[in-house]
Amino acid sequence: MSEQAQAVRELDGGWLQAKAPLPYSLKWVNAYLLPDESGWTLIDPGLRTEETEAFWSEALAARSIPMSAIHSIVVTHHHPDHYGMAGWFQQRTGATVWMSPVAFASAGRLWGEGESFSRELTEAFCRHGLPKELEEGMNAHMRGFPERVSPQPSDVRLISPGDRFTMGGIEWDVYGAEGHAPGHLLFYDRSGGKLLCGDAVLPDISPNIGWMPGGDPDPLQSFLESLRALRALEVSMAYPGHRNPFEAFSQRVGELLEHHERRLRRMEELLGDSGLTAFELCELLFGARLRGNMHNLRFALAETIAHLVRLEDEGRIARNGEADGQISFAIQKG
Ligand SMILES: [Zn+2]
Ligand SMILES: [Zn+2]
Known part of the structure; x- marks a missing residue:
């Protein structure tokens, strides 16, 4: 069996x-x-690259699944690594693409005709201390995404938290989780305890908190609130967007809540009363090596800003003016 085919494994219920x-x-x-009686539902088909196309052609052939057997494509959230192949698959299968209205609008904002998001993001990062010499690198990084989500699906149908949705012969309760990506959906099988959780809860990795200009002003707060609500679900097996399915869901939610509490305290310590930009704090936390990887830098800086916004809202730190066009933060005195 080729390496690609081995990357597909069968789970309970004939799921892949x-x-x-x-x-x-x-x-x-x-x-x-x-699988269901009439074919297959495909959830989060991946980032559109030549490597992913080859992966799918081989993986489906190895399992004798023709393209025409895929009748539905479900996208948990709009991030390119989940949504990117949706249109490519729709063109080949004729499948319906399902996603949340907010995720659909986000895809339009980020990669629609005449988008201005990339520039807005880089400008916001510059105000938060991104050095001039990294500005073009960040812009170039952002320009690389449209091809990784193209073609975008032409026919999208919408599902929202609170809906019920049938796939794989199971009727799912649709849940939402904010903070990682706007309009992120989860699918909960109330009778079997299965939870398709996308990137809202991941094993081993802490899901990135996705601050962005013009988005949720306090995504960490939204994320923590979503986690507290999800923690109550009785989950027998969680199926995440990265790493492998795992059982101890509510324990993992607890770990993530603690992780962010610790991170908030650590940032407060690092900030002191000297005043740092988000970028300076980000380098203290994650190291200067981030400068060599725009993808990781973007995630780290967005997450740092999300934590600073939370600390500011709690009154633990204060924002210094934008005197020289840059925002800095320091411990709130007295
Ligand atoms: Zn994601
Ligand atoms: Zn992801």
Whole structure:
């Protein structure tokens, strides 16, 4: 069996977990294929690259699944590593693409005709201390995404938290989780305890907190609130967007909540009363090596800003003016 075919494994219920390749430190994104009487539902088909196309052609052939057997494509959230192949698959299968209205709008904002998001993001990062010499690198990084989500699906149908949705012969309760990506959906099988959780909760890795200009002003707060709500679900097996399915869901949620509490305290310590920009704090936390990897830098800086915004809202730190066009933060005195 080829390496690609081995990256597909069968789970309970005849489900398939396909590890679609990623050119990032995360290595792969999990797509799940759920069978029913009339064919397959494909969840989170991956980032559109030549490598992913070859992966899918080989993986489906090895399992004797023709393209025409895929009748539905479900996208948990709009991030390119999950959504990128949706249009490519739709063109080949004629499948319906399902996603949340907010995720659909986000894809339009980020990669629609005449988008201005990339520039807005880089400008916001510059105000948060991104050095001039990294500005063009960040812009170039952002310009690389449209081709990785193209073609975008032409026919999208919408599902929202609170809906019920049938796939793989199971009727799912649709949940939402904010903070990682706007309009992120989760699918919960109330009778079997299965939870398709996308990137809202991951084993081993802390999901990135996705601050962005013009988005959720306090995504960490939204994330923590979502986690507290999800913690109550009785989950027998969670199926995440990265790494492998895991059982101890509520324990993992607890770990993530603690992780962010610790991170908030650590940032407060590092800030002191000297005043640092988000970028300076980010380098103190994650190291200067970030400068060589725009992808990781973007995630780290967005997450640092999300934590600073939270600390500011709690009154633990204060924002210094934008005197020289840059925002800095320091411990709130007295
Ligand atoms: Zn994501
Ligand atoms: Zn992801």
